[in-house]
Amino acid sequence: MKKKSKDSIFTIENQKDLKSLKFEDCFKRLEKIVSILEEGSVSLEESIKLYEEGIGLAKICMEKLSDAELKIKKLSKEINGKIIFEDFDLDE
Amino acid sequence: MNENYYTVTQLTKQIRNVLEQTFFDVTVLGEISNFKKHTSGHLYFTLKDENASINAVMWRNRVANLFFTPQDGMKVIARGSISVYEIRGTYQLDVSYLKPLGIGELQIAFEELKKKLAAEGLFDPRYKKPLPEFPQRIGIVTSPTGAVIRDIANIIARRFPIVELLLYPVIVQGAGAAEEIANAISQFNKYKNIDVMIICRGGGSLEDLWAFNEEIVARAIFNSEIPIISAVGHETDFTISDFVADLRAPTPSAAAELVVPNVTDIIENVKNFVYTMKENVSDNISFYKDSINSLISNYYFNLPMNKVKQSMQRIDEFDRIIKLLIERSLNEKKIHIKNFEQRISSLNPESVLNRGYAIVYKNSHIIDRAYKLNSGDEVGIKFKDKKLNATITEDKKE
Known part of the structure; x- marks a missing residue:
């Protein structure tokens, strides 16, 4: 199984980048920031920078959660062994 | 001897007719053994009991109706017809429908497969993959x-x-x-x-x-x-x-x-993260504030400032002394001036007026000798209280 090792420290420069992030990455980065801050090994300037980033991430997380709507797709066909999904409405 | 005989083919055909017509729809109970699923999709197996066995085949189109995969040892009820394979002179049961004898058979099959797969390690926890968060x-x-x-x-x-x-x-x-x-x-x-x-x-x-x-x-x-x-x-x-x-x-x-x-758990988590971050950063800031304050109040930090303060105090002292000295000297001067004034006032010509004398002026000049006047001159006489005009009438020669 392919492993996604995304929990290494990555920094996010601006809000635009933040919005394009996956929820998981946002949440994980936020989690990481909190643990860095709790560790207390960064300078005051860094901690304030991290704090600002963290608040931004928290906002994005909340937005992503509140905007979300479940999507359902159903297998429509197989072409040469490739499967293709189409939108599926359960109420039909 | 009448040459009355069957050819092998004729006999086999006869046997085939008899068997296939007699057993064109039979239901038989037996235990499966030698089960094989051919790549073609057909199933081959033997049905047996204690004393006999019969070969059986289930063609692929029939297999499509099976809800279970037969296994060796499973007691089944098979329905089908007998067919004869003329080339080999064998007969078999063409199975059209197969079901386990009872639920117990499925349970046994379940247990056997479970045992087999467990032995192969298919249930081993080390193969379990973690689920994504x-x-x-x-x-x-x-x-x-x-x-x-x-x-x-x-x-x-x-x-x-x-x-x-x-x-x-x-x-x-x-x-x-x-x-x-x-x-x-x-x-x-x-x-x-x-x-x-x-x-x-x-x-x-x-x-x-x-x-x-x-x-x-x-x-x-x-x-x-x-x-x-x-x-x-x-x-x-x-x-x-x-x-x-x-x-x-x-x-x-x-x-x-x-x-x-659960989204509500996540929201709770995010809120906690925000709270923790805020606490952490504000703690951090107050920690630095406290550190700065304690540095500021540190004795050695204040040493230079103390010197400045001491100097300032000395300057203030000097200032006070200087002011005192100035004031003292001013006072002395004032007393001096007062004395002087008194002495000067005693020299003021007008002070004689107090004692009953009068002063004679002519054209605003004090006349201190009589010869400076002639008869008919207009003069002023200044008394203590008032100035009067007078005319000289007589030259009193003595």
């Missing part, structure tokens, strides 16, 4: 109709709607179900673009759930690189799928609860 796309292998897919969709929509559900529709019971389920699992693995898979169906009899006890499904689950949750029937139903899967959910609804986190 926040899946983005979830593959669902189940029937597109019925309550199961709706229940799952409703629960996930409520708990964690950020995901996409990809439904791979399959039949979940009866003939061909196991093959469809196994195929769906391997197709999802080729597709790759899902994080986790749920294979599920609602409750039913052991026969209904049987597809999930088939080896082909078990192997497909084991070979999947995508983590799989197995959710078959009710809480009390255990299937082989459940044992091989990375996680068993007691019901399809439970699978939906297990596969995604």
Whole structure:
């Protein structure tokens, strides 16, 4: 199984980048920031920078959660062994 | 001797006619042995009891109606017809319908497959893959109709709607179900673009759930690189799928609860993160403030300042002394001036007026000698209180 090792420290420069992030990455980065801050090994300037980033991430997380709507797709066909999904409405 | 004989072919044909006409529809009870599934899809096996055995075949088109895979040792009721294979002179039972003698047979088959797969390590915990914490796309292998897919969709929509559900529709019971389920699992693995898979169906009899006890499904689950949750029937139903899967959910609804986190928990988490960060940063800031304050109040830090302060105090002292000295000298000067004034005032010519003398002016000049005047001169006489004018009338020569 392919492993996604995304929990290494990555920094996010601006809000635009933040919005394009996956929820998981946002949440994980936020989690990481909190643990860095709790560790207390960064300078005051860094901690304030991290704090600002963290608040931004928290906002994005909340937005992503509140905007979300479940999507359902159903297998429509197989072409040469490739499967293709189409939108599926359960109420039909 | 009358040359009355059959050819082998004639005899075999005769035997064939007799057997096939006599046994064109028979039902027989026996135990399966030497079971083989040919790559062509036909099944070959022997039915036997204590004293006899008969070869049996089940052609692929009939196999499609089987809801279970027969196994050696399984007691079955087979229905079909006897056919004779003329070339080899053998006869066999063409099975059109096959079912386990009873539920007990399925239970035995279940236990045997379980034992076999366990021995191979298919249930070993070290092969269990962790489930993603926040899946983005979830593959669902189940029937597109019925309550199961709706229940799952409703629960996930409520708990964690950020995901996409990809439904791979399959039949979940009866003939061909196991093959469809196994195929769906391997197709999802080729597709790759899902994080986790749920294979599920609602409750039913052991026969209904049987597809999930088939080896082909078990192997497909084991070979999947995508983590799989197995959710078959009710809480009390255990299937082989459940044992091989990375996680068993007691019901399809439970699978939906297990596969995604709850949005309210996450919101709570995010709030806690924000709180922790705020606390941390404000603690950090007050820590530095306290440090700065304690540095500022430190004795050595204040040493230079103290010197400055001392100097300033000395300057103030000097200032006070200087002011004092100035004031003293001023006072002395004042007294001096006062004395001087007194002395000066005693010299003031006008002070004689106080003593009853008068001063004579002529053209604003004081006249201090009589010879400076002549008869008829206009003069002024200044008394203490007033100035009068007068005319000299007589030159009094003495």
